[in-house]
Amino acid sequence: MTKTNEIQRFSFDNTNVRGERVLLNEAYQDIISRKNYPKQIETLLGEFVAAIALLRDIVKIDGVLSLQCKGNGFLETLMTECDENQNLRGIAQWDESKAIPDQISLKEALEGGYLVITISPKTGQRYQGIVEIVGDSLAQCLEQYFLQSEQLPSRVWLSANDTQCGGLFLQRLPAEQAKEGDEDAWDRFTHLASTVSDEELLGLPTADLLHRLYHEEEVRLYDAKAMQFGCSCTQQRTREAIASMGAEEIRQILSEQSKITVDCQFCAQLYVFSKDDLADLLGDLSQTH
Ligand SMILES: [Zn+2]
Known part of the structure; x- marks a missing residue:
């Protein structure tokens, strides 16, 4: 063909x-x-x-x-x-x-x-x-x-x-x-x-x-x-999607898994974010411990 x-x-x-x-x-x-x-x-x-x-x-x-x-x-x-x-x-x-x-x-x-x-x-x-x-x-x-x-x-x-x-x-x-x-x-x-x-x-x-x-x-x-x-997913867009979950939920996932992994459903690209990568989304960490 x-x-x-x-x-x-x-x-x-x-x-x-x-x-x-x-x-x-x-x-x-x-x-x-x-x-x-x-x-x-x-x-x-x-x-x-x-x-x-x-x-x-x-x-x-x-x-x-x-x-x-x-x-x-x-x-x-x-x-x-x-x-x-x-x-x-x-x-x-x-x-x-x-x-x-x-x-x-x-x-x-x-x-x-x-x-x-x-x-x-x-x-x-x-x-x-x-x-x-x-x-x-x-x-x-x-x-x-x-x-x-x-x-x-x-x-x-x-x-x-x-x-x-x-x-x-x-x-x-x-x-x-x-x-x-x-x-x-x-x-x-x-x-x-x-x-x-x-x-x-x-x-x-x-x-x-x-x-x-x-x-x-x-x-x-x-x-x-x-x-x-072709897929339009990017590290930045995935990060924005995580940010939209809100600090509370992000903290919750990080306390269970130490990182957040997202795989794009269209292209299977894997995006991994560590606690450090997401630090600015978490607000004041001292308040949670
Ligand atoms: Zn993708």
């Missing part, structure tokens, strides 16, 4: 339709290898990873974009993130005491929970948008999100297996960006895209996939952007 970890934009000449295609293998494997995921959860996580890769290229911000859901049943949390350098990370947590259905419906998995997109620009306010749960799949929820947030008709196809995840996205741009003619381009392109199989979505390079779907159309393919697994 060729290693592909990239996202590629395309458009159709003389129409107002644009698209994106993402295909990830190593970057995705780096994410799912952190835990022993049940197959169904792994596949769902893969769809989320493909989705955040697409979203990151569509939503124009300089910063981090994350997609997160919280359920009340077997699926506890699932979150994926992508920064401005195409660094991807993701994680899922599930309740091992509960049965996981063979085919996961997102609506059932969330059981009254929620799905949220968080936009964290480098400067300025963080913004969270709740994604309405429609249909059974993440793809359907995202289509609804684009329609509501951008008023643009969009179609999304997502797929994942145990080695790869991929996605295809089509969007009809506003009328003023439309070029001459071709009124039914949107219907034709989405109809052709809906014939895509999981095998094609996960198996074909982007140029081949587009040729398979649109060999009679004028497709313009833009430069591919490389994506990779």
Whole structure:
């Protein structure tokens, strides 16, 4: 299998339709290898990873974009993130005491929970948008999100297996960006895209996939952007997380273990803090003895 970890934009000449295609293998494997995921959860996580890769290229911000859901049943949390350098990370947590259905419906998995997109620009306010749960799949929820947030008709196809995840996205741009003619381009392109199989979505390079779907159309393919697994955790951020527990709790842990160890759940990086490292967070130590 060729290693592909990239996202590629395309458009159709003389129409107002644009698209994106993402295909990830190593970057995705780096994410799912952190835990022993049940197959169904792994596949769902893969769809989320493909989705955040697409979203990151569509939503124009300089910063981090994350997609997160919280359920009340077997699926506890699932979150994926992508920064401005195409660094991807993701994680899922599930309740091992509960049965996981063979085919996961997102609506059932969330059981009254929620799905949220968080936009964290480098400067300025963080913004969270709740994604309405429609249909059974993440793809359907995202289509609804684009329609509501951008008023643009969009179609999304997502797929994942145990080695790869991929996605295809089509969007009809506003009328003023439309070029001459071709009124039914949107219907034709989405109809052709809906014939895509999981095998094609996960198996074909982007140029081949587009040729398979649109060999009679004028497709313009833009430069591919490389994506990779990457974690944003640092010693400083971990220290800030410890500081947020408060002096009392930090003292409590240090009295039992003499150091605080934190391992990042996304990348397994281990951070160790001694009593000396945390001295300034403890306040006046003489008061505790
Ligand atoms: Zn990390």
